[in-house]
Amino acid sequence: xxxxxxxxxxxxxxxxxxxxxxxxxxxxxxxxxxxxxxxxxxxxxxxxxxxxxxxxxxxxxxxxxxxxxxxxxxxxxxxxxxxxxxxxxxxxxxxxxxxxxxxxxxxxxxxxxxxxxxxxxxxxxxxxxxxxxxx
Numbered sequence: 001x002x003x004x005x006x007x008x009x010x011x012x013x014x015x016x017x018x019x020x021x022x023x024x025x026x027x028x029x030x031x032x033x034x035x036x037x038x039x040x041x042x043x044x045x046x047x048x049x050x051x052x053x054x055x056x057x058x059x060x061x062x063x064x065x066x067x068x069x070x071x072x073x074x075x076x077x078x079x080x081x082x083x084x085x086x087x088x089x090x091x092x093x094x095x096x097x098x099x100x101x102x103x104x105x106x107x108x109x110x111x112x113x114x115x116x117x118x119x120x121x122x123x124x125x126x127x128x129x130x131x132x133x134x135x
Contacts, residue, residue: 046100046110050092053078053111054099067098068107075108 055078060069070088079087085095102108 045096046103048081048096048099048110050080050082051113052081053113054081054084055109055111056107057109058107068102071098071102072107078111080113 054071054075056072056075058072060072064072067088067090071084074084074087081092081095081099084099085092088095090098099108099110103110
């Protein structure tokens, strides 16, 4: 039995770069952009969790960065840090720095999430059960 022959791979020609979308905006991400978003003078961060709710106190100012303006527009209604991170396509660590800057400037407010009772009241469950049995 003879061993199989290996075929020599030829280098593939490089594919042309993808065309920009119809809107004219490019979707490439700039690697330096994350550093400029997360740039902080002292490196301090607020105690934020993935479920911490963020609420805007004011509308975006003309001097705000695009990311800050986007956070302020999105947070007209309370949103969690995880949702903001997903909408802006930024990692959680960069989002916490960005939100910390907004909290320091008093443009947003961080709230603890609403905690629901883990177990409903037994008397309420019994009342519902008796009401269903009467039907």
